[in-house]
Amino acid sequence: MSDLDALMNGPALPPPPGVVPNLVHPGNKNGLALFVLIFCSVISTICVLVRAYGRFVLLKRFQLEDALIISAFGVFCGAAWSAFSIIDTPGYYVHMWEVRLKTLIPMTYLIFVMGNTYVVVLMLLKVAMLAEWARILVARASRTSSVFWWSCMVMISLQVLGCIGIVIALNLQCIPHAASWDFTITDAKCFPLYNLQLGSGIIYLATDVIMFFMPHHLIWSLRMSWQKKAGVSVVFGLGLLACVAAAFRLHVTINYGHASDATYNIGDLIFWVMAEMACGFIITCAPTIPKILQETGVVRKIKKSLGITKTGRTDQSSGGYGRDTTKKGGSSSMLSSVNRGPLPATTISNAYYKLDEDGVALGDLNGSGSESTEYLRHEESKTAAPVAGSGPRGQIIRTTRIAIDEEVAEVEYARSREAGGNRTQWPM
Structure with missing residues (x-):
């Protein structure tokens, strides 16, 4: 065996005093690495599938940001392949004195590939996010x-230009190009990679x-209730995840740059790189989740199970607005419950509409006489809602005014009782 072969098969770093290196079966934390890598990959995949279902199946739309996210996921698969491959070459959290020197070449190549793909994934996700916001x-x-629109355009330009610049710098780190991962090329000219890693980390954290x-x-200046503003703000507030991941990634980058045991410290850096990309997929895909819940009826089913209608009231606390009128003895419960409070005709009409919209069957209006006439005597007149027609939108096509005389109603009611009728059906 030549001296070069002996050197390449020996430890990549001299062991500490009193430590005997195990080059065949070195200690590692590959189990932890598998968990982190699988978790980040599964989360990213689920997010992309959820968005694809919401956009393509429910909304039947395909826009620029969708193409960017799909492209980002394709590049992410390349980064994930590199991260998983390091488990075998040489493993995670393996000390350099237990890694053969020749093993550093394929490991450095995998890290090189992951660095390039990581930059592209974040650029595509952030551009997709900004384009959708705009x-x-x-x-x-x-x-x-x-x-705000111009701010988005400026940020998109910075993301694209920054990505191009970082990728070019990564690939021009050494001349010839192969020397970026193959340290056996002795006549190569290279610049320190740490400065580029530190600079990109600062840029990513600042943009996040x-x-x-x-x-x-902009969200809090929209014309909507504060509850809806808060909900939208929470969805957009998921960007805090990216800020946290970018901050930790910058921290471990600094530690990695000053560490002599590079193979042991690279695990933290890879984990936070994967986490940052997973957070990017979460942020870009989360806004489609409310649409999916709405279209699949999940929200409506939850509301019905809790006895909540779209008015935000429950059976027990609201006087019966959300009550199921199909139960026995409750055929006119909607009418009697509405009569418990002085509501205008338009509010009552809305109550019927919302009740029907929530999927609760309207009760039989042929209730007992006392209940049915109780509601009719509530107001002397009603003004019906405008009838939908083919005229211009927003105009009243026809109005109908119904006047009911209390005395006439009581006489008619008495006659029906004398005739033996126990139920009175009033034209509504």
Whole structure:
């Protein structure tokens, strides 16, 4: 065996005093690595599938951001392949003195591939996110005059240019190119990679923080209830996950750059790189979840199981607005419950509409006489809701005024009782 072969098969770093290196079966934490890598990969895959179902199946739409997210997931698969391959070459949390020197070449190549794919994945996800924000939060007619829209365009440009610059720098780290991972090429010219890693980490953290605060001012200026604003803000607030992941990634990058035991410390860096990409998929795909829950009826089923209608009231606390009127003895319960409070005709009409919209069957109006006439005597007149027609939208096509005389109603009711009728059906 030549001296070079002996050197390449020996430990990559001299062991500490008194330590005998195990080059055949070194100690590792591959079990932890498998858990983290599988978890991040599964989360990312589920997010993409959920968004694909919501966009393609339910909404039947395919837009630019969808193509960007699918492309990002394809590149992410390359990064995941590199991360999983390191389990065999040489393993996670393996000390350098228990790694053969020749093993560093394929390991460095896998890290090189992962560095390139990581940059591209984050760029595609952030561009998709910003493009979607610019589309849904700014009206098309006012885009060119919107500060938020122009902010999104500037951030998109910075993301694209930054990605191109970092990828070019990574691939020009050494000349010839193969020397970026093959240290046996002795006549190569290289620059320190740590400065590039540190600079990219700072840039990613700064852009994540900016993007976290960008949409919230616009959201809270929208014309909607504060509850809806808070819900939308929470969805967009998921960007905090990316900020946390980017901060930890920057921290471990600094530690990795100053560590002499590189093969042991690379595990933390890879884990946070995978976590940052997974957070990117969560943030870009989470806004489709409410649409899926709405279309599949999950929200409505939960509300019905809790006795909650769209008015936000329950059976026991609201005087019966959300009550199921199909039960025995409750044929006119909707009418009697509405009569418990002085509601205008439009509110009552809305109550019927919301009750029917929630899937609760309307009760039989042929209730007992006392209940049915109780509601009719509640007001002397009603103004019916406008009848839908083919006229211009927003105009009243026809109105119907129904006037009911209490005395006439009572006489008619008495006659029906004398005739032996126990139930009175009133035309509604």
